[in-house]
Amino acid sequence: xxxxxxxxxxxxxTLKNAVPLVLASVGEVIAERSGIINLxxxxxxxxxxxxxxxxxxxxxxxxxxxAVGGLAGLLLASIHGFITVVFGANQIVSGxxxxxxxxxxxxxxxxGYVGRSxxxxxxxxxxxxxxxxxxxxxxxxxxxxxxxxxxxLSIIIPLLATWLLFKTKYGNSVRACGESPSVAESLGxxxxxxxxxxxxxxxxxxxxxxxxxxxxxxxxxxxNITAGIGWIAVGLVAFSMWMPVxxxxxxxxxxxxxSMSYILQGKVGVSSYFLAMIPYIGTIMILTIVNxxxxxxxxxxxxxxxxxxxxxxxxx
Amino acid sequence: xxxxxxxxxxxxxxSNHDYVLSVRGVSKFFGSITALKEVDLDVRKKEIxxxxxxxxxxxxxxxxxxxxxxxxxxxxxxxxxxxxxxxSPRDAISYGIVLVQQHPMLIDKMTxxxxxxxxxxxxxxxxxxxxxxxxxxxxxxxxGISVDVDALVSNLSFxxxxxxxxxxxxxxxxxxxxxxxxTTMLTSYERRKLFSVLRGLIDEGRSVLLITHKVVxxxxxxxxxxxxxxxxxxxxxxxxxxxxxxxxxxxVGESIRAEPIVSEDFSPGNSVRRPEVLSVxxxxxxxxxxxxxxxxxxxxxxxxxxVGIAGVSGNGQKELSEALAGLRKVKGGKILICxxxxxxxxxGDRVRAGFAYIPEERLRYGVxxxxxxxxxxxxxNHKSFSKYGLILEKDVVESVEEGIKAFxxxxxxxxxxxxxxxxxxxQKLIVARELRSNxxxxxxxxxxxxxxxxxxVLVRELLIKARSNGSGILLISEDLDEVLTLSDRVVxxxxxxxxxxxxxxxxxxxxxxRAMLGLxxx
Numbered sequence: 060x061x062x063x064x065x066x067x068x069x070x071x072x073t074l075k076n077a078v079p080l081v082l083a084s085v086g087e088v089i090a091e092r093s094g095i096i097n098l099x100x101x102x103x104x105x106x107x108x109x110x111x112x113x114x115x116x117x118x119x120x121x122x123x124x125x126a127v128g129g130l131a132g133l134l135l136a137s138i139h140g141f142i143t144v145v146f147g148a149n150q151i152v153s154g155x156x157x158x159x160x161x162x163x164x165x166x167x168x169x170x171g172y173v174g175r176s177x178x179x180x181x182x183x184x185x186x187x188x189x190x191x192x193x194x195x196x197x198x199x200x201x202x203x204x205x206x207x208x209x210x211x212l213s214i215i216i217p218l219l220a221t222w223l224l225f226k227t228k229y230g231n232s233v234r235a236c237g238e239s240p241s242v243a244e245s246l247g248x249x250x251x252x253x254x255x256x257x258x259x260x261x262x263x264x265x266x267x268x269x270x271x272x273x274x275x276x277x278x279x280x281x282x283n284i285t286a287g288i289g290w291i292a293v294g295l296v297a298f299s300m301w302m303p304v305x306x307x308x309x310x311x312x313x314x315x316x317x318s319m320s321y322i323l324q325g326k327v328g329v330s331s332y333f334l335a336m337i338p339y340i341g342t343i344m345i346l347t348i349v350n351x352x353x354x355x356x357x358x359x360x361x362x363x364x365x366x367x368x369x370x371x372x373x374x375x
Numbered sequence: 376x377x378x379x380x381x382x383x384x385x386x387x388x389x390s391n392h393d394y395v396l397s398v399r400g401v402s403k404f405f406g407s408i409t410a411l412k413e414v415d416l417d418v419r420k421k422e423i424x425x426x427x428x429x430x431x432x433x434x435x436x437x438x439x440x441x442x443x444x445x446x447x448x449x450x451x452x453x454x455x456x457x458x459x460x461x462x463s464p465r466d467a468i469s470y471g472i473v474l475v476q477q478h479p480m481l482i483d484k485m486t487x488x489x490x491x492x493x494x495x496x497x498x499x500x501x502x503x504x505x506x507x508x509x510x511x512x513x514x515x516x517x518x519g520i521s522v523d524v525d526a527l528v529s530n531l532s533f534x535x536x537x538x539x540x541x542x543x544x545x546x547x548x549x550x551x552x553x554x555x556x557x558t559t560m561l562t563s564y565e566r567r568k569l570f571s572v573l574r575g576l577i578d579e580g581r582s583v584l585l586i587t588h589k590v591v592x593x594x595x596x597x598x599x600x601x602x603x604x605x606x607x608x609x610x611x612x613x614x615x616x617x618x619x620x621x622x623x624x625x626x627v628g629e630s631i632r633a634e635p636i637v638s639e640d641f642s643p644g645n646s647v648r649r650p651e652v653l654s655v656x657x658x659x660x661x662x663x664x665x666x667x668x669x670x671x672x673x674x675x676x677x678x679x680x681x682v683g684i685a686g687v688s689g690n691g692q693k694e695l696s697e698a699l700a701g702l703r704k705v706k707g708g709k710i711l712i713c714x715x716x717x718x719x720x721x722x723g724d725r726v727r728a729g730f731a732y733i734p735e736e737r738l739r740y741g742v743x744x745x746x747x748x749x750x751x752x753x754x755x756n757h758k759s760f761s762k763y764g765l766i767l768e769k770d771v772v773e774s775v776e777e778g779i780k781a782f783x784x785x786x787x788x789x790x791x792x793x794x795x796x797x798x799x800x801x802q803k804l805i806v807a808r809e810l811r812s813n814x815x816x817x818x819x820x821x822x823x824x825x826x827x828x829x830x831x832v833l834v835r836e837l838l839i840k841a842r843s844n845g846s847g848i849l850l851i852s853e854d855l856d857e858v859l860t861l862s863d864r865v866v867x868x869x870x871x872x873x874x875x876x877x878x879x880x881x882x883x884x885x886x887x888x889r890a891m892l893g894l895x896x897x
Binding site for chain 2: 229231234235243244245246247248357362
C-alpha cells in the first residue's frame, strides 16, 4: 500500500510551488516573444513579494496585496522597459541591474516586515474535502481540491497567454516585434509600445508570482525570499520553447523537484547547495541560447530576441 | 557632374487637389552624403507613376521618407492637398499610403492571415484574426490573386509573398500604392500578372508609384515617368514625351553601351580539354533549420568556363554558395578545387587553393563596413602588403588607388569607411579585391543584384575578362538574363537539386523559366 498521505502531500506542495514559476515564466514568455529578454524577473518577483506582504498587513486583504504586488513587479519592469525598449540598451546588463536593484531595495525596505506573520490573512482553501471518500484517499483528493484560488488561476493563465499570443491581433503584433521589429514597424505596428507593454505585462505576472511566494507559500517576508526562483523562471522559458502551455508543464516538473527535496529532506542526501545552484545553471543555459544563433533557430526562439530596435539606420 | 534640368511643364486643367501626392523640395542627408537634393514629385489620381533611376540614385530613400521610415531633413509632403508629417509607417498608412518594399515585409514564422491581421486597423487588439480570413478571400478573388490564408509565409514563393503584400495594401484601403523594385525577382509571367493587378487598382481610382531601374519596364507600365539621378530629379514628364534613348541617357547621365558583352562561344569539344578547376560531387547541405537545402548536387567547372545556376531564390542557392565558400558545413559529398579536396576545410584553405568569392550578402560576407576602403582591399592579401607582420602603408595606398581608378570606384579615398559607399561601389571593391590574385575559381552569387546599370555592366565585363584569363566561374544568379548573357552552360536549381542543364546555345528562356518553377523533369 502506498503512503497516500506522503503522496498527497507531495502533489499538494508541487501544485503550490509551481505557482510563482508559472506566473513569472509565462510573463517572461510574453516579454521574450516581443524580442525583449528580461533578466529582471527575479527583481520583479522579490519586489512583488515584499509589497504583497506589506499591503496585505496594512489592508487586511490578501487579494489586494497580491494584486498590488503584481503592480510593484510591473513598476520595476518599467525601468527595464525604458532602458531597453525606449533607449535600445543592452538587455542582459539592464536586466541584471534591475534584479540587483530589486534585491537591494527590498532588503532595505523590508527590514520592518521580517518575520511578521500573516496568519489569518493568507489565502484560504476554497473547498472542504470531508466528503464521502474512503479515508485513505482523502489526502489525494485534498491535494487537488484544497487549494486557494490563485493556484487554479495559475493554471488558467498559461491558457489565457496562449490565446493572447496566438489568437489575437495584440499577440500577433507582439510576435511580429519579436521576429523582426523592422518588418513590424513597416506593417504599421508601434514597436516601442508593443514591446514596452509586453515587458510590463511580464513584470506584472512576475510580481504576482513573487507575491504568491510570500503570501501563499512562505507566509511571511524574509530577505531574498525568491532565492533564485526568478532565474529558474527565466530558464524555463527556453526549456518550454516559448510556449505558455509548455511552461505550465515545465513548471510542474521543476516544482516537483523542489517539493521532493522538502519531503526527502534528511532522508536522502541531496545537498542544499546543489539545489541552490539550479537557477544559475538555467541562467547560463538561456544566455547561451540567446547568443548562439544556431541554438536560437533550433529551439524556435523569437528571431530578434535580445536585439535592440533603433529606427532610421541606413541599411546596405 | 552637370545635371540637366529638363522639367517639362505641362498645361493641364488639373487643379492641385487632383494630386494624390505632392512633394516639394525634399532633401535627405546621411552624414556627409547627400541622398536626396530638393526633390519634387507629383502623383496624380488614377496614375501609374514610375520613379526611374539607377541604384544609389535615391529612389529607395525617397519612398522610405514617404512611408515614414526616414524623416526628411527639409521639404514639404502634401497628401490630398494637405501638408502632412509622416513620422512612421502608421502615419503613412493613415494617409492611405502603403509601401511594398523590395524585400517582403512579412513575418516568416506566421501565417498569411496572422500577418495581415497585424496591419488591419479595423480589427480590435483583442479580436481574433479569423474574422479577416473571409475578407482576404473576398479581396483575393476580386483582384485575381490566389493566396492560402493559412499558409506559413516562409513556405510562400517570392511572388506569393508580394501578392500577400498587395492584399495587405487593399485591406488598408490604399490610395497610393508604392512598390519598390517589385519585379526584380519575378518571372515574366508573374510580372505580367502583377501589372494587370496594378491596372485594376488604377481603374478603381487608386494611384501607383512604382520604383524601378529598368527603362523598358518604366515605358511598359507607366503613365508618367520621373527620373532621379544622384539624388536629384532630372526629368518628369508623361511617358509619351520620352524616347528610349533619351530616357537611358537621363538615367545614366552619359551614353553607355546598352547591350553588354556577348561572350564568344566556348565548346570544350573542339579545343584542348581544359583542366577542371572546381568539382562538386554529390553535395548535400542542410539549412539553418536543419532541413536539407542542397541535395546531391554534382557540378564540374573547367578553366575558362562560366557555369550559371539559375533558379528562384530560396531553392538552395544560398546554402550551396555558402558550402562552396566554406562558410557552411557539408553534410555529404565532396568539393575539390583544382583536384584538392577542401570539403570540410575552412575558407582560408580555399583561398590558398585559388578560390575567390563574390558573396550575395556583400555587407555581411564581402566587406567590413566599419573598416576603410584600403583595409578592406587588403583583407585577403595581407601578406603581399606587409613585411615582418607590419603593414606597408605606402604600398597599400598605391595599390588601392590603382584599384579605385581601374574599377571606377566612387569614393572619397582609401580612408573612407566602406559602409559609406553605395552598393555598387562596394561590389566593385569586392570584385577588385577578389580578382587581384588571379583566382582559379570564382564563385559569384548574385553579383549584380541591386547594382545600377553601369556598375552591373562593369562587373559582368570583369567576370568575362577573368574567364578569358582562365578562371572557372560559377555564377549563381536570380537574374535569368544575366545567367543567359554570361554563361557557357546553364543549370537550373529547384528545391535543392539540379533539375535541368543545357548549354547556352541551346538554352530557351521559356524552358528555363518553367524549370525554375519545377515544371520540367530531367
